[in-house]
Amino acid sequence: MADRARRTDVHTVPLSVVTGRRDLALATVVEAGDPGIAWAVVSELTDPSAYLRGGELLLTAGVNLPRTAAGLRAYVDAVAGAGVSAVGFGVTPVHDTVPAGLVEQCHARGLPLVAVPRPTPFAAVSQAVGAELEERRLRDLRRLGEAHQALALAVTADAPVDRVLRVLAEALGGWALLARVPPGTPAAPGEAAPARTGAAAASGGRHATPGAPRDLDPDLHGLVARLTLPHGPRSAKARYGADEVFLHTVGSPPDDHGVVLVGRPDPLGITDRAVLRTATALLDLLARTDRGAPPAPGRLLTALLLDGGIAGEGLPLLAGLTGGGDGHAGAYRVLHALPADRGRHTAPAGLPLDTRVLDAVTGPPGLLRAVLADRGDAAHREGLDLLLLHGWIGALSGPVPPAELSAADRAAASLLSRARAAGGPLLWEEGTDPFEALLDPLGADALARGVLGPLAEDTATAQLLRATLRAWLTRHGNWDRAAADLGAHRNSVRYRIGRIERDLGVDLADAEQRMRLWFALTRWRPGP
Numbered sequence: 001m002a003d004r005a006r007r008t009d010v011h012t013v014p015l016s017v018v019t020g021r022r023d024l025a026l027a028t029v030v031e032a033g034d035p036g037i038a039w040a041v042v043s044e045l046t047d048p049s050a051y052l053r054g055g056e057l058l059l060t061a062g063v064n065l066p067r068t069a070a071g072l073r074a075y076v077d078a079v080a081g082a083g084v085s086a087v088g089f090g091v092t093p094v095h096d097t098v099p100a101g102l103v104e105q106c107h108a109r110g111l112p113l114v115a116v117p118r119p120t121p122f123a124a125v126s127q128a129v130g131a132e133l134e135e136r137r138l139r140d141l142r143r144l145g146e147a148h149q150a151l152a153l154a155v156t157a158d159a160p161v162d163r164v165l166r167v168l169a170e171a172l173g174g175w176a177l178l179a180r181v182p183p184g185t186p187a188a189p190g191e192a193a194p195a196r197t198g199a200a201a202a203s204g205g206r207h208a209t210p211g212a213p214r215d216l217d218p219d220l221h222g223l224v225a226r227l228t229l230p231h232g233p234r235s236a237k238a239r240y241g242a243d244e245v246f247l248h249t250v251g252s253p254p255d256d257h258g259v260v261l262v263g264r265p266d267p268l269g270i271t272d273r274a275v276l277r278t279a280t281a282l283l284d285l286l287a288r289t290d291r292g293a294p295p296a297p298g299r300l301l302t303a304l305l306l307d308g309g310i311a312g313e314g315l316p317l318l319a320g321l322t323g324g325g326d327g328h329a330g331a332y333r334v335l336h337a338l339p340a341d342r343g344r345h346t347a348p349a350g351l352p353l354d355t356r357v358l359d360a361v362t363g364p365p366g367l368l369r370a371v372l373a374d375r376g377d378a379a380h381r382e383g384l385d386l387l388l389l390h391g392w393i394g395a396l397s398g399p400v401p402p403a404e405l406s407a408a409d410r411a412a413a414s415l416l417s418r419a420r421a422a423g424g425p426l427l428w429e430e431g432t433d434p435f436e437a438l439l440d441p442l443g444a445d446a447l448a449r450g451v452l453g454p455l456a457e458d459t460a461t462a463q464l465l466r467a468t469l470r471a472w473l474t475r476h477g478n479w480d481r482a483a484a485d486l487g488a489h490r491n492s493v494r495y496r497i498g499r500i501e502r503d504l505g506v507d508l509a510d511a512e513q514r515m516r517l518w519f520a521l522t523r524w525r526p527g528p
Contacts, residue, residue, distance in 0.1 A: 011038070011133055011136055011137055011140070011270065012036025012037055012038050012055060012085075012133075013036065013037050013129060013132040013133055013136060014034050014035075014036060014037070015034055015035055015036075015037055015057070015085065015086050015112055015114075016034045017132055018037060018040075018057065018125070018128060018129060018132065019114055021128055023124070023128070024116075024120050024124060024125060024128055025117050025119070025120055026088070026114045026115065026116060026117075026120070026125075027114060027115040027117070028112070028113075028114050028115075029089070029098050029103055029106075029113045029114060029115050030103060030106040030107055030111065030112055030113035031112065032106075032110045032111060032112045033110075033112070035055075035085035035086060035112065036055060036085060037055065037056070037057045037085050037086065037129055038053075038054070038055030038056060038085070038133075039055070039056055039057070039126075039129060039130075039133075040056065040057040040059060040088070040122075040125050040126040040128075040129040040130075041056045041057070041058060041059065041126075042059045042060070042122050042126070043058060043059075043060060044060055044061065044062075044063040044064050045064065046064045046066065046075070047074075047075070047078050048078075048079065048082075049078040049079055049081060049082035052079070052082040052083065052084060053083070054082060054083025054084070054085075055083060055084075055085050056083075056084050056085060057084075057085060057086050057087075057088055057125070057129060058079055058084045058086070058087050058088065059087075059088040059090065059116065059122045059125060059126075060087065060088070060089060060090065061089075061090040061093075061094050061095070062089060062090075062094050062095050062099065062102075063094055065095075065099065065102065067101075069101055069104075069105075072099075072101045072102055072104075072105045073105050073108075075105075076102070076105040076106055076108075076109050076111060077109065079111070080109045080110075080111045084111070085112070086111065086112035086113065086114060087102075087106065087111060087112070087113050087114070088113075088114050088115075088116045088122075088125060089102065089113065089114070089115055089116060090116040090118075090122060091115055091116070091117065091118060092118045098113065098115050140269075140270065140271040141271075143171070143271055144271050144274055144275065146171075147167065147171040147275045147278075148275075148278060150167045150170075150171070151164060151167050151168070151275075151278055151279055151282060152356075154166070154167045154282075155282050155286070156356050160282075160286055161178060161207050161283065161286055162207055164279055164282055164283055164286070165177070165178060165207060165208065165209055165260075165279075165283075166209050167279070168260075168262065168275065168276065168279040169209040169211075169262070171272075171275045172262055172264055172268070172272050172275060172276070173264055174211070174243065174262055174263050174264025174265075175208070175209050175210065175211035175212040175243075175262070175263050175264070176208070176209045176212065176260065176261065176262050176263075177207065177208040177209070177212040177213070177260070177261045177262075177263075178207035178208070178250065178258055178259075178260050178261075178283065179216065179224050179258050179259045179260075179261060180207070180257075180258035211263075212261070212263070213240065217240065219238060219240075220238060220240060220245065220247075220261070223236050223238055223247055223259075224247065224259045224261075227247055227248075227249045227259050228249065228257060228258070228259060232249075234248060234249045235247060235248045235249070240263055242265055243263035243264055243265055244263065244264065244265065244266070244267060245261055245262065245263040246261070246262045246263075246268060246276065247259050247260070247261050248260050248276070248280045250280060250283045250284050250287050251284060251287035257287065258287070260279070260280055260283055262276060330373060330374065331373075331374035331399035331400060331401060332371055332372065332373055332374055332399065332400060332401075332402060332405060332408075333371070333372050333373075333374055333380065333396050333397050333398065333399055333400070333408065333412075334369065334370070334371055334372075334396070334397040334400075334405060334408040334409045334411070334412040335353075335368070335369065335370040335371075335372055335394055335395070335396050335397075335412060336367065336368070336369055336394065336395050336396075336409075336412040336413050336415070336416040337367075337368045337370075337387060337392040337393060337394035337395070337416070338366055338367055338368070338392065338393055338416065338420065339366050339391055339392060339393075340388070340391050340392065340393050344391055345390060345391025345392055346390040346391055346392070348360035348368050350390075351368075351387065351390055351392070352383070352386055352387075352390070353370055353372065353383075354372070354373070355370050355371060355372050355373070357370060357371040358370045368392065369409070369412075371405065372396075374399040377427060380396055380427055381427055383396075384396060384425035384426075384427060385425065387425065388424065388425055393416075393419050393420060393423075393424065393425055394416075394419070394425045394426075395412050395413075395415035395416035395418070395419040395425065395426045395427075395428075396412060396415075396425075396426075396427050396428060397409070397411045397412040397415070397428050398411070398428040411428060412428075415428060447519075447520070448519070448520035448521075449520075451516050451517060451519070451520035452466070452504075452517070452520045452521070453503070453504050454503050454504075455469070455500065455503070455504070464496070465496055465499065465500055465503075466521065467486065468482070468486060468488075468493060468496040468497065468500075469496075469497070469500055469517060469521065470521050471485045471486050471493075472493060472497055473514060473517065473518050473521070477508075479493055479494060504517075
């Protein structure tokens with residue numbers, strides 16, 4: 001029935017799997033299809049419908065079960081109306097058998113009914129349902145990870161669009177098709193878009209998998225037209241013969257764009273939709289490349305990851321692209337590198353980097369960015385030295401989870417400025433001063449000079465005031481200790497600190513002002 005239709009937005013386990021477990025010894029009393037069970041709950045309320053979400057296996061011993069036919073009808077109508085998938089009735093101690101009236105009403109309502117024998121506690125049924133759901137969740141995670149890795153490899157293939165569609169179709173157990181729309185020809189309202197399928201598909205040939213329609217029928221053609229309008233919807237669903245077809249826009253009108261179509265007999269579940277979203281995102285990126293140039297998946301994926309545009313379900317792509325194995329919660333590092341000033345350097349494609357997430361175009365000329373799986377400080381230090389032999393000065397961030405790659409990218413960029421100034425590679429290590437890594441030398445010096453103002457001048461008075469301020473801040477404002485360090489009278493220290501406050505317009509009783517001045521004193525590099 002419609003109110004017990006299998007939900008695709010939650011994980012469920014078929015009722016037949018639960019009743020088929022020998023350890024539970026459940027007996028089917030009323031058979032009415034094989035609905036999905038989202039959870040098993042126990043309730044002895046006369047009307048538990050207000051506390052149900054739908055999809056449950058409702059367990060009851062009939063403590064408050066109505067005894068009249070009208071009461072039983074109202075009870076079954078209420079729980080069925082709440083979306084309960086099935087009722088599990090525990091026999092004894094209240095009832096020796098399943099009440100005939102309940103059996104009759106479940107038959108009439110088309111609600112599955114199973115008997116729970118006395119030796120089987122309700123807790124065992126709940127635990128069994130939970131175990132089956134967890135097994136399916138882990139199976140879906142494995143399938144999702146495998147699909148993501150296959151998609152990651154597909155993007156690096158010679159014909160990435162065709163390969164992505166093939167992986168998508170195999171992962172979903174159906175067919176896939178990319179209907180392209182030529183640049184500058186968005187559909188007008190009520191007019192079919194000139195989508196190209198079959199031999200008329202994009203210049204690269206027919207982008208479709210076996211089983212896909214050779215040409216779109218009028219209904220699908222009309223949906224493609226709507227989806228490719230500049231302000232139209234982005235996704236839709238339709239029937240095509242025995243298949244349910246899912247459509248999603250790829251690219252953005254009026255540039256080269258199209259629609260990816262996926263068809264199969266069954267609706268898409270949670271994992272299926274996650275795979276489809278990732279594949280669509282990759283096809284969308286591939287659609288943005290120059291049609292006259294080969295795709296650059298490494299550059300596209302690097303920009304996607306480091307510029308903050310990746311969705312959560314796309315993160316496992318990293319494992320397949322960076323040599324990080326099959327884990328999804330590993331740590332990664334971001335590399336920034338520039339050619340050394342002296343001598344020749346190896347082309348980016350020839351560098352010994354165990355990653356496909358590589359970008360040698362974005363940013364300043366010659367800048368290389370990459371995401372590497374974390375292999376420990378020692379291994380990465382050797383890798384930076386090897387890069388230097390190839391003519392590149394590199395800077396590598398610390399290890400971060402995938403969600404923090406954007407921050408690691410910024411850290412590596414700042415660290416590269418210091419590496420260039422030092423003339424050698426730098427690795428972010430535990431204990432690294434964040435200010436040293438995140439501020440390039442020129443930027444830190446300019447900031448310090450701005451904060452110090454007249455104290456940054458190359459005069460005897462400025463030098464004396466800087467030394468006094470540093471000693472006073474080191475001693476946390478203790479006049480006597482600062483005076484002893486300087487070899488001066490405490491009143492002289494008071495006078496100099498007062499002058500610094502007047503010259504800079506600051507109040508050194510303010511902790512923030514003291515912090516800024518300490519930062520400036522410790523980061524400023526006076527000239528020769």
